[in-house]
Amino acid sequence: MSVEVTAREQVIREALRAAFRPEAVVARVDIADEEVRQQAVPAQKEIRICAGTACHASGRVAVREAIKEELAARGLTDTVPIVETGCHGFCEQGPIVVIQPQGIFYPHVKPAQVGKIIEASVVSDGAAEKLLYKDPQTGAPVAHERDIAFYNLQKRLVLAQNGKIDPYSIDDYLARKGYGSLAKVLIDNDPEAVVDLVEESGLRGRGGAGFPTGTKWRLTRNAPGDFKYVICNADEGDPGAFMDRSVLEGNPHAVVEGMIIAAFAIGASEGYVYVRAEYPFAVQRLTRALEQARERGILGDNILGSGFSFDIRISQGAGAFVCGEETALMASIEGRRGMPRTRPPYPAIEGLWGKPTNINNVETYANVPWIIAHGADAYAAMGTGTAKGTKIFSLTGKVRNGGLVEVPMGATLRHVIFDIGGGMLPGREFKAVQLGGPSGGCLPAEALDTPIDYETLTASGAIVGSGGMVVVDDTTCMVDLARYFLQFSQDESCGKCVPCRLGTKRMLEVLERICAGEGREGDIELLEELANYVAEGTLCALGGTAPNPVLTTLRYFRAEYEAHIFDKRCPAGSCKALITYYIDAEACTGCTLCAKKCPTQAISGERKQPHVIDTSACIKCDTCRQVCNFDAVKVFSGRDATPPTQAKEA
Amino acid sequence: MLGMLKAMRQTLKHLPAKKITEQYPEERFELPERSRGLFRVVVDASSGEARCRACTLCETNCPVQVIRVNAESKYKLPVPNQAHIVRERLESQPPIDLRKLEPIVAGYFESGTRMIQILQQTQEQYGYLPRLALQEIAQRTGVSLSEIYGVASFYNQFRLKPVGKYLITVCHGTACHVAGAPLVSAAFSEVLGIDLNETTKDRLFTLQAVNCVGACALAPVVRVGDDETHGRMTPDSARQLVHDLRRREGLE
Numbered sequence: 056m057s058v059e060v061t062a063r064e065q066v067i068r069e070a071l072r073a074a075f076r077p078e079a080v081v082a083r084v085d086i087a088d089e090e091v092r093q094q095a096v097p098a099q100k101e102i103r104i105c106a107g108t109a110c111h112a113s114g115r116v117a118v119r120e121a122i123k124e125e126l127a128a129r130g131l132t133d134t135v136p137i138v139e140t141g142c143h144g145f146c147e148q149g150p151i152v153v154i155q156p157q158g159i160f161y162p163h164v165k166p167a168q169v170g171k172i173i174e175a176s177v178v179s180d181g182a183a184e185k186l187l188y189k190d191p192q193t194g195a196p197v198a199h200e201r202d203i204a205f206y207n208l209q210k211r212l213v214l215a216q217n218g219k220i221d222p223y224s225i226d227d228y229l230a231r232k233g234y235g236s237l238a239k240v241l242i243d244n245d246p247e248a249v250v251d252l253v254e255e256s257g258l259r260g261r262g263g264a265g266f267p268t269g270t271k272w273r274l275t276r277n278a279p280g281d282f283k284y285v286i287c288n289a290d291e292g293d294p295g296a297f298m299d300r301s302v303l304e305g306n307p308h309a310v311v312e313g314m315i316i317a318a319f320a321i322g323a324s325e326g327y328v329y330v331r332a333e334y335p336f337a338v339q340r341l342t343r344a345l346e347q348a349r350e351r352g353i354l355g356d357n358i359l360g361s362g363f364s365f366d367i368r369i370s371q372g373a374g375a376f377v378c379g380e381e382t383a384l385m386a387s388i389e390g391r392r393g394m395p396r397t398r399p400p401y402p403a404i405e406g407l408w409g410k411p412t413n414i415n416n417v418e419t420y421a422n423v424p425w426i427i428a429h430g431a432d433a434y435a436a437m438g439t440g441t442a443k444g445t446k447i448f449s450l451t452g453k454v455r456n457g458g459l460v461e462v463p464m465g466a467t468l469r470h471v472i473f474d475i476g477g478g479m480l481p482g483r484e485f486k487a488v489q490l491g492g493p494s495g496g497c498l499p500a501e502a503l504d505t506p507i508d509y510e511t512l513t514a515s516g517a518i519v520g521s522g523g524m525v526v527v528d529d530t531t532c533m534v535d536l537a538r539y540f541l542q543f544s545q546d547e548s549c550g551k552c553v554p555c556r557l558g559t560k561r562m563l564e565v566l567e568r569i570c571a572g573e574g575r576e577g578d579i580e581l582l583e584e585l586a587n588y589v590a591e592g593t594l595c596a597l598g599g600t601a602p603n604p605v606l607t608t609l610r611y612f613r614a615e616y617e618a619h620i621f622d623k624r625c626p627a628g629s630c631k632a633l634i635t636y637y638i639d640a641e642a643c644t645g646c647t648l649c650a651k652k653c654p655t656q657a658i659s660g661e662r663k664q665p666h667v668i669d670t671s672a673c674i675k676c677d678t679c680r681q682v683c684n685f686d687a688v689k690v691f692s693g694r695d696a697t698p699p700t701q702a703k704e705a
Numbered sequence: 706m707l708g709m710l711k712a713m714r715q716t717l718k719h720l721p722a723k724k725i726t727e728q729y730p731e732e733r734f735e736l737p738e739r740s741r742g743l744f745r746v747v748v749d750a751s752s753g754e755a756r757c758r759a760c761t762l763c764e765t766n767c768p769v770q771v772i773r774v775n776a777e778s779k780y781k782l783p784v785p786n787q788a789h790i791v792r793e794r795l796e797s798q799p800p801i802d803l804r805k806l807e808p809i810v811a812g813y814f815e816s817g818t819r820m821i822q823i824l825q826q827t828q829e830q831y832g833y834l835p836r837l838a839l840q841e842i843a844q845r846t847g848v849s850l851s852e853i854y855g856v857a858s859f860y861n862q863f864r865l866k867p868v869g870k871y872l873i874t875v876c877h878g879t880a881c882h883v884a885g886a887p888l889v890s891a892a893f894s895e896v897l898g899i900d901l902n903e904t905t906k907d908r909l910f911t912l913q914a915v916n917c918v919g920a921c922a923l924a925p926v927v928r929v930g931d932d933e934t935h936g937r938m939t940p941d942s943a944r945q946l947v948h949d950l951r952r953r954e955g956l957e
Contacts, residue, residue, distance in 0.1 A: 108919050108920050109919075109921075109922045112920045112923055112934035146920070146922030149922065292917075294880075294882075294917035295917060297919035333915065333918060334919065335931070370822075371821070372821075372860075373861070373862040373863060375859060375861060376916065387821060390819050390822075391820070391856065392855050392856055451879070451880035451921035451922065452879075452924075453884075457921065492879065525883060527883050536882075539882050549859070551766050552768050585730060652941055654895065674891075674895070676888060676940045677885065677888045677939075677940060678892075681941065682941060
């Protein structure tokens, strides 16, 4: 390698420098690069508000306005910048406000508390102790973001910049060596070497199937044709998964950079991001990111003066789960019904409008700049033998710390759910974890020590999938959960293949009758048989994996199915047809709250006397159980038997 | 009345007859080994014409892409006795301002068909996809109406009926389901007196379910319109929300 700076390197470095406007950097306090730091106007303090979807829903706009007012009242508007960052990942705690540079973390911020926070952490250097995050185990307040177990047990690589930079500012990204990997790739000017590097890193598709990314790139690169496409699949349809949305919302430029690098390696000249219309923030921020990149000469004709041209367009999905499948996605971009087709020919050979096309997931592209910057070995050092790097999971359900969790491949489920996720909600018992959405499966407590990698999880019946992880407790009925997923697959089936269109319908009917207490002997065997037909006889992964939730629940929770069919009993107390509500006379204090809230006036009783539910009028809406402060409303399961207390009254 | 009696006679005649449909999967029909069935186009005996209307649905649906429809679409020439049905159906449509469509169709025609974007913007404009607008789009882009309808009915986002003032969206994602979303939508149905995907008679509320809005930490989530999000809903707070919205309208 020559020490001499080539003319090409000079041009690209100069172009990248020219693209950066240090004065426009919004998030300034933690820029590592000393040179950039001095160029950007230094700030003493900085207030970061999470502007992810969950924090938005829990009221971040009101908090922002309160902070603005408070700063104005104190005359701090010009000296303390407010940065609206992407998702911090700890969605359970929204709205989140972090004060930099100390990194003091305030969860569940309400507009009324803003004054105290600014007083304690912005004006002086302390923390408003009462408003801090409390450790779920010890109850002790934790001031710094870095000390919270949820964060410090993670290995954040793709999410590293999320929650730090303003997603609307390309300068924030550039100030943190953003687009440096792109410049490096363009300077080396060796597409083949980029493909080699990605192949060596062992990066595999993060969308679900886990196909090696390098191999995919090579296939597309070697495919004949002078016009090629690069597509980013951001059609995150899995219910319960939101990592792609958070990456696009928090750090859209990382995805753009990854896509440009991929395009350069493959030799593509046009790109599409196919994003769900249900994600308005992601669309907005990505649109802005693309505009900015184009303005600064990072996207479009002659990128950074290198002679390489590539542009990206956004294509909005219209709400169809099956469009996450690559061939359906391409049909949808072309403006047709999103229906999968047979493969081969694979998209790498014949894709969008018949041209060679490379399709990767958001998270996959977001990994690419890191791999280029740190090298394939550093990436391959993380993870297991077959799965390298990190993976983001969206942890939701009945767990204390819901949110986005990024861990190295090979971490165990127990580590993610109990160490990082903080375990179950108080008083609840772990029953199962659902992985991979409608294509995945439910794993029981015995499987908690399974390491997370593609092969091990597939062997256990679940899949890594896009990374949805829903934790369920003893109040969730597994038959009902299987029914829910099948209902989903049945709704979302495009209808092309008969086994999927009708097979899932028939399976759903069987599950519905089991949930309704009409299950018959032989239903379980029938389900298994149909599941095999559906899995074998369909074209795409949606149909092929649709029976997975049923098969895994049958494998691990067969007893629950049997209880429904033979005993007409729902052990979790959730299937409406099989349960009766009753009031425990011992525990009822006669506060009349449930009687007031009951929409059908089915509850009667004198004040201070135990109340009684009239089961013939009860619509089982669960309101009384939820409003009762004394846990006196109970659920009894077993359709043909009478509940204990109710029997006494009668 | 007479027609109804005639129809009843037919029904009664068939009532005691043996069912001819196989109740799969409970009953199985014995197929000869290696049978793959046979497809052909049905010819109408009276007119001698093929019944196929070249709607291209079979072409789109064939899993192995072995069907190619070469015929011109016959939708432009409806069979005589259906002509007035079609006209009636059209006349029953509420009138819409077709001029609003102009920029939408013009903007996208050049860059390929991009049908989904056209439909998205049309829906933004009218709140739903009126049949008249779809016909106009078909005429301007040269894409057949059946194909456009195929696209519009395929995606969950598109609505073919007008919606109420408040669009109540209950998230039915996994996390929301586990946290009790079915109970929440049942409460909405009960208090509004409508099922999912229906609109109240006063055109105030439309109830719908979506698969995931991605705010799983706040499960169960309900959205009103595009901007208002309510987290951690219960059946009780669902009823309360409807009361609040009605109060906002000055109805209560």
